[in-house]
Amino acid sequence: xxxxxxxxxxxxxxxGYRDYDGPRLGRAYARRSxxxxxxxxxxxxxxxxxxxxLPMILFAVMCIPALVVVAVAVATKVKDLPLDYTRYxxxxxxxxxxxxxxxxxxxxSRDLRFKTVPLYFSRPIERVDYVLAxxxxxxxxxxxxxxxxxxxxxxxxxxxxxxxxxxxKGFAQGLVSVALLSLLFGGIGLVMAALTxxxxxxxxxxxxxxxxxxxxxxxxxxxxxxTDSLGAVKWLGLFSPITLIDGxxxxxxxxxxxxxxxxxPGAGVGVVYLLVVLALVVGSYAVLMRRYRKVGL
Amino acid sequence: MIATESLSKRFPTGVPxxxxxxxxxxxxxxxxxxxxxxxxxxxxxxGKSTMIKILLGLxxxxxxxxxxxxxxxxxxxxxxxxxxxxxxEHDCLPPDVSATEFVVHMARMSGLPPTAAxxxxxxxxRHVGLYEERYRPIGGYSTGMKQRVKLAxxxxxxxxxxxxxxxxxxxxxxxxxxxxGLIRRVHTDFGISxxxxxxxxxxxxxxxxxxxxxxxxxxxxxxxxxxxxxxxATLAVEVTDTDTHPDGxxxxxxxxxxAGIAIHGAPEGTADGLPGAGHVLLLEATGEETxxxxxxxxxxxxxxxVRMEQRRxxxxxxxxxxxxxxxxxxxxxx
Ligand SMILES: Nc1ncnc2c1ncn2[C@@H]1O[C@H](COP(=O)(O)OP(=O)(O)OP(=O)(O)O)[C@@H](O)[C@H]1O
Ligand SMILES: [Mg+2]
Numbered sequence: 001x002x003x004x005x006x007x008x009x010x011x012x013x014x015x016g017y018r019d020y021d022g023p024r025l026g027r028a029y030a031r032r033s034x035x036x037x038x039x040x041x042x043x044x045x046x047x048x049x050x051x052x053x054l055p056m057i058l059f060a061v062m063c064i065p066a067l068v069v070v071a072v073a074v075a076t077k078v079k080d081l082p083l084d085y086t087r088y089x090x091x092x093x094x095x096x097x098x099x100x101x102x103x104x105x106x107x108x109s110r111d112l113r114f115k116t117v118p119l120y121f122s123r124p125i126e127r128v129d130y131v132l133a134x135x136x137x138x139x140x141x142x143x144x145x146x147x148x149x150x151x152x153x154x155x156x157x158x159x160x161x162x163x164x165x166x167x168x169k170g171f172a173q174g175l176v177s178v179a180l181l182s183l184l185f186g187g188i189g190l191v192m193a194a195l196t197x198x199x200x201x202x203x204x205x206x207x208x209x210x211x212x213x214x215x216x217x218x219x220x221x222x223x224x225x226x227t228d229s230l231g232a233v234k235w236l237g238l239f240s241p242i243t244l245i246d247g248x249x250x251x252x253x254x255x256x257x258x259x260x261x262x263x264x265p266g267a268g269v270g271v272v273y274l275l276v277v278l279a280l281v282v283g284s285y286a287v288l289m290r291r292y293r294k295v296g297l
Numbered sequence: 298m299i300a301t302e303s304l305s306k307r308f309p310t311g312v313p314x315x316x317x318x319x320x321x322x323x324x325x326x327x328x329x330x331x332x333x334x335x336x337x338x339x340x341x342x343x344g345k346s347t348m349i350k351i352l353l354g355l356x357x358x359x360x361x362x363x364x365x366x367x368x369x370x371x372x373x374x375x376x377x378x379x380x381x382x383x384x385x386e387h388d389c390l391p392p393d394v395s396a397t398e399f400v401v402h403m404a405r406m407s408g409l410p411p412t413a414a415x416x417x418x419x420x421x422x423r424h425v426g427l428y429e430e431r432y433r434p435i436g437g438y439s440t441g442m443k444q445r446v447k448l449a450x451x452x453x454x455x456x457x458x459x460x461x462x463x464x465x466x467x468x469x470x471x472x473x474x475x476x477x478g479l480i481r482r483v484h485t486d487f488g489i490s491x492x493x494x495x496x497x498x499x500x501x502x503x504x505x506x507x508x509x510x511x512x513x514x515x516x517x518x519x520x521x522x523x524x525x526x527x528x529x530a531t532l533a534v535e536v537t538d539t540d541t542h543p544d545g546x547x548x549x550x551x552x553x554x555x556a557g558i559a560i561h562g563a564p565e566g567t568a569d570g571l572p573g574a575g576h577v578l579l580l581e582a583t584g585e586e587t588x589x590x591x592x593x594x595x596x597x598x599x600x601x602x603v604r605m606e607q608r609r610x611x612x613x614x615x616x617x618x619x620x621x622x623x624x625x626x627x628x629x630x631x
Contacts, residue, residue, distance in 0.1 A: 026375075
């Protein structure tokens, strides 16, 4: 239309639309963007002040024991850390569970609840990219949470002039262990959270999955131990996430088992532990892929 | 822009094997849509949203094929989605982030580098009419503002084509008009072609160059709106009175008749029934020059121009069943 009136209107409104001729970085870049946005979001970065509170507090609380240990070690000039690297995550498992329960639903339930997922799929990314980015971000966030205190311990041990080779080995074993833990917990947390668009249900489901399985396993292990069936203790550990990690690190990463009577698995049963962990990681990924098959539309 | 060839989509019913067929959302639809603003009109369940999802390569067609920007939807979904914008019909905005943060993120999801994403977000939000409020969480926005954010995220990566699914949904008449004006500008000012769906034929008449009507997944009609309106464009002009011309309307009428412009009967425009209709002159616009003549004549007489607008025939009339039946199923306009 070209009546004088509309021409005038156009002039008022026309504040110069500019075409975009710059680069379009495509699918891999979009996946990375989603990954970094989700990872930052897991610590409330780029979101409201309110959503920073819980993850930041949990992160701080997670690091405090390490700082205390280091302070004591440096002051008293002990030869070795009073707490193994591999033991730290077992010791703080409740905090890790709480963090996962809060942040996994934050990462996936929101997109489902506010129907943002279809919007993502209208972009160059595909379902695989969405799942990989979300899973990768959750596991990385957990790794940051669990590896940071280990780093504090390591730096502290070097400051206290403990044996370098021994500390480095312990630190490396600890890192492998928490990397595995992050993948396992991240997968379980996201699967639970992605089942429901309701955030509260997601939180409850994650807490229930972690505490009920751990409660049941440790009770049964205690019973088995007190009834002198030590052989059963190591098999029971296969049925909860944290005891799985405990088993793997006892078998392969020089950790001391936290099972009753320190009856952790040896290398043979350890392989079974490792396979179960890997199966759960792959299984979580597969369930997430299935879950998002219908959601895109 | 968009071409489909006997495109069909059937959804299986929950009832397994025995019941064959299921829901047919699209039924052998063949379309050829060119650049410009195209309306896709149909009742609830006509298959509009299904069509858009197929065009985005998100849902495979049961039969037939479709091309968007010359790319096959079955094989080039990613490439299509990089160049096409999509505004869904449902809510899709997280309430706890600001419009700026959200649109920046969606721009990056479309492949824009961080700096470009921020710049284009600021531009685009301004173009859709969001200013200071863009830093506030979306949860506090009105429906109209939310619709603008949804439109902005579809435009932020400067697509060649946007697919807008019921953008006027939930808006009041004023908001509706603003949104339609905005959509018109997406094409005229931004140079982006538009496919916009609605279940109201009437509201697309001013906005679209071309209207496709589907019903039960079948093509009912595909025609250019200008076919019906351009030929007999009527111009409504209203002027003020001045001391020299106590009856401005009459003076203008005389001057325009002298200039050779055909004025429709009943100058006192009782037929219109609108307030002040008596002062409205209805004249035949034969082309660009008519507007210039009117403008110059009004200026020469020293009158004030209250309004000058194009009155189009209602598409609704054009598509009235009897009208459609009267005209033999003509070839698609494009
Ligand atoms: N995922 C699905 N599974 C089964 N049937 C579906 C699915 N999606 C759409 N349909 C059916 O396909 C038909 C067309 O739906 P569609 O959503 O495309 O209509 P629409 O024109 O967008 O309607 P509205 O104006 O209500 O948005 C409807 O009968 C609908 O029930
Ligand atoms: Mg629809």
